[in-house]
Structure formats: structure tokens, C-alpha cells
Amino acid sequence: xxxxxxxxxxxEKKCIENxxxxxxxxxxxxxxxxxxxxxxxxxxxxxxxxxxSRNTVYLSDVPDICKDKPCMLGVDEAGRGPVLGPMVYGISxxxxxxxxxxxxxxxxxxxxxxxxxxDIIFNDINTKEYATSCVGWAVEIISPNTISTSxxxxxxxxxxxxxxxxxxxxxxxAIDAGVNIAEVYVDxxxxxxxxxxxxxxxxxxxxxxxAKKADSTYPIVxxxxxxxxxxxxxxxxxxxxPEGLVIKDNEFGSGYPGDPVTxxxxxxxxxxxxxxxxLVRFSWSTxxxxxxxxxxxxxxxxxxxxxxxYAGTKLTKFFKGTTKSGEIIREECRFFKQxxxxxxxxx
Amino acid sequence: MSITLDFNGKNFAKGKNLDVHYxxxxxxxxxxxxxxxxxxxxxREATEFGTxxxxxxxRGFPLMGEKLKVPEGYCGLVLQETEKPISDxxxxxxxLTGVFQDFTYWNYDKVPSNGDPYRQALPxxxxxxxxxxxxSEEDLEKEIARxxxxxxxxx
Numbered sequence: 001x002x003x004x005x006x007x008x009x010x011x012e013k014k015c016i017e018n019x020x021x022x023x024x025x026x027x028x029x030x031x032x033x034x035x036x037x038x039x040x041x042x043x044x045x046x047x048x049x050x051x052x053s054r055n056t057v058y059l060s061d062v063p064d065i066c067k068d069k070p071c072m073l074g075v076d077e078a079g080r081g082p083v084l085g086p087m088v089y090g091i092s093x094x095x096x097x098x099x100x101x102x103x104x105x106x107x108x109x110x111x112x113x114x115x116x117x118x119d120i121i122f123n124d125i126n127t128k129e130y131a132t133s134c135v136g137w138a139v140e141i142i143s144p145n146t147i148s149t150s151x152x153x154x155x156x157x158x159x160x161x162x163x164x165x166x167x168x169x170x171x172x173x174a175i176d177a178g179v180n181i182a183e184v185y186v187d188x189x190x191x192x193x194x195x196x197x198x199x200x201x202x203x204x205x206x207x208x209x210x211a212k213k214a215d216s217t218y219p220i221v222x223x224x225x226x227x228x229x230x231x232x233x234x235x236x237x238x239x240x241x242p243e244g245l246v247i248k249d250n251e252f253g254s255g256y257p258g259d260p261v262t263x264x265x266x267x268x269x270x271x272x273x274x275x276x277x278x279l280v281r282f283s284w285s286t287x288x289x290x291x292x293x294x295x296x297x298x299x300x301x302x303x304x305x306x307x308x309x310y311a312g313t314k315l316t317k318f319f320k321g322t323t324k325s326g327e328i329i330r331e332e333c334r335f336f337k338q339x340x341x342x343x344x345x346x347x
Numbered sequence: 348m349s350i351t352l353d354f355n356g357k358n359f360a361k362g363k364n365l366d367v368h369y370x371x372x373x374x375x376x377x378x379x380x381x382x383x384x385x386x387x388x389x390x391r392e393a394t395e396f397g398t399x400x401x402x403x404x405x406r407g408f409p410l411m412g413e414k415l416k417v418p419e420g421y422c423g424l425v426l427q428e429t430e431k432p433i434s435d436x437x438x439x440x441x442x443l444t445g446v447f448q449d450f451t452y453w454n455y456d457k458v459p460s461n462g463d464p465y466r467q468a469l470p471x472x473x474x475x476x477x478x479x480x481x482x483s484e485e486d487l488e489k490e491i492a493r494x495x496x497x498x499x500x501x502x
Contacts, residue, residue, distance in 0.1 A: 149408070
């Protein structure tokens, strides 16, 4: 485990050195004590301190101006498609007239942002006075364990539902924290009209826009996207395995099903009984197929949605037990059947 | 073939007290399982569902459970066969490798309740007792006497 931490620290140092070239002031904030993320380098330790099999929510301090002036709020997510690691929902908000701050941060750039550039912008959002004074953000790190258990419930809960609940939860927490929201811009999940309708039902007083590629169109959504992506990147960098495995983050790749490094990880780290470490989203077909090939088969009760509807006693019930010779095959008594009790002849 | 269960007082006392889980799944395999790191590690209390309710997951399937005791008057044994039988007719020998007084009972995405098949099965030892216990001569004589009384009354 100490090797893992050393590697993480080294990587963070590299990031910090890169950032320092652009910073005039040295960063001397002590982030471990406060539980607040006040710069990029505080993000990894914050995430590492949380339990990765459960969801984690973080809200930044709300700038005073965001409580007074009407604000726009952007919503986006990172890590929807990977089979490894968390999905992160992010929101970002600022007063309607603070577009200049977003432009200065680089959120209005139409180019695809690199990971390094996103890290710089994230650090600026949390350290530059012109940003901290008017921009706020929040994220929910949705654990892969939560994604799997939600999708495998008896009453299925789809990834879209998990996504929408997280987005609405973060918006509600921003409201509770005092943000004066007037407009909401959301990158869509599923059909935009349906999502917009759902959001309007929950937040009827807001002007709500749900659009595809909203992060390219609306700078405030781009800011939310950056917060979500940087958070997911760091969650993977600091991931520790309660299963006792020591795996560096470059050993499982990007987490996407098409990544050969990720596919090799899924092959090499299968446990015959338990399947995978819980970094893996078991409900993904990529994971299910890998288990079907190599691990023991495991069978649960059918979820409620797959049980047949009751349609009355079938006429064939009176005939199914009969063999050709006319003998009736006796069914087990219902008392024992319902209680999963049976006579054991072989073991 | 015969099956020998190899345990006596000494072995009984020596048997390891095991951490046993009753899982709501059928698994097609036999072998070691890294329960401590892959499963026990992740057991959490879920007080929002009641006192003593636990949560966990198995291959992504949500589990809800609680600690239960072995029924009074019974104890849990784990017997293991160390040598594979040569053929179907060979003698077999099972050795005691562990005992347990309680275990963790898990349901698939359902809070444990009296409606569970396991809880419903608990009266069976009493039923078995009633069906299987030997009848003493004294009880038999009483029953015969009672029958005679009934015959007299009906005439």
C-alpha cells in the first residue's frame, strides 16, 4: 500500500509543478484539516479519505454573490460508459452576468480539453480570486458498487434513473445551501424532452434547458463537466482496494470496455466466487460476459420484473405429472417446497 | 457404501468457531473463497431498515441480512471430506472441521422478516420431534385406555 501512495504522491507533484509555472503565488493552504477542496492537490486526499463502496457528495463554499444575484447552474457527468470506477455527477453555478469569469477560466473554449488543461482549470476555479468569488461547484461520486446494486435490484433501477436522481439531488443541495438559482442547463441523459419535463416537475420556478452536447454550448455546463471529469480522474488515481489487491491505476487503464488494458484487467483479476473487486460495475455486459467465461455460475431469484404474471391455474397442471405408463409423478409437498427443504440423498 | 462421521467430544471442542453466511444464491462451484477480503470487508449496518440489519453485495446483487442464532437445542457443524471416494460404492469419511453457534442470514434485496423461507422452516425441528420421538409403553397404555373409553361412550 505504501508503494501505491508513493506513486500517487509523485504524480500529484508532477501536476503541481505544471500548475506552479502558471501560478504567481505559492499554495500553502492546509487542506487535510478542513475537509475542504481548496485546490487541485487537495482533491485526491479528500477522495482517498472517503469510502469508495459508497457515494460521496462534496459541495464547495457558496460565494456570497451567488446567494444575492440570480444564477445559472450547469449539470454534467463523467464516467457514464466505463465498466470500471465511479460515475461522477457535477454541477457548477455562477451569477448570470459572470460569463467573463467562465471565459477567463477557459470554459468557453470550444476545443476538446486535455486532462492536463482540465486540471489547470479545476485548480483555477478553486484558487483564483476572480473565480472563487463568483463560481461554486459540487459533485457526487457514485460508487461502482452503488451502480451495480441499483441495476440489480428486484425492482430494477436503470442508470438513467441513478443519473437523474443524482443531478436533482445536487441541485436540491445547492438550493439548500442558499444558491439563488434562476436558470439550469443540463447535458441530456436519455430523451431531452422527458428529462426536462422531470426537472420542471421538481423545480417548477427555474428556466430549464436540457440539450445534447450542452458542455460545448454552455460554458457553465463545461465548468460542471470539468469538475466531474477531474474528480473521476482523481478517484481512480487514489483508488484503494479493500480486497487487498495492490494495483496501480495505469494497470487497469481508462476503464472503458474498448480499452485493451481494461480488458486484460478484467481477465486477470477474476475471483472464482466473488467475481471482481468492487471497482468493477458488475451489471455491465462486459463484466457479465467475463464472469460467464471464467468464474463459477451464480444464480439469484428472478427480479420482480421477470416473474410471470398470475393467470389462474393452468389446465395442463392436471396432466403434466403423468408419464406414458399413466403413473402420476408426485410433487413435493408445498410446506417443504416453500421452505426450500428437501431430502438429501447425494452430496 | 457407508458414511462415517468422525467427530467426538475432543474434536467437537477443538473445532474452529466459524463465520458462516447463508447466501440467497446458488453457486455452481466448490473451492476456497476469499470471504474476508471480498465480502466481510464490505458488510455495513443499515439502521434505516431496523436494528441489526446489515447490507452487502454479492457480484453486484444487493443483499440485506442479519445475524441469527442456530435454533436452541441444535448446533451447527461443518463436515469436510478429505479423501475423494474411489467409486460410488466406496466408504466415505467426513471429518469435523468447524462449529458455529450463529450465522449471518442474507436476503436478495429484501429486509429479513418472518416471511423468509428460512424463518418459515424453523418450526420443522418441532414437527420432526413430534413425528419421530419414541413412544413409551406408558403413553401407549394410556392411549389404549382412552380408546376403550371412547368405545364405551359411543355404544
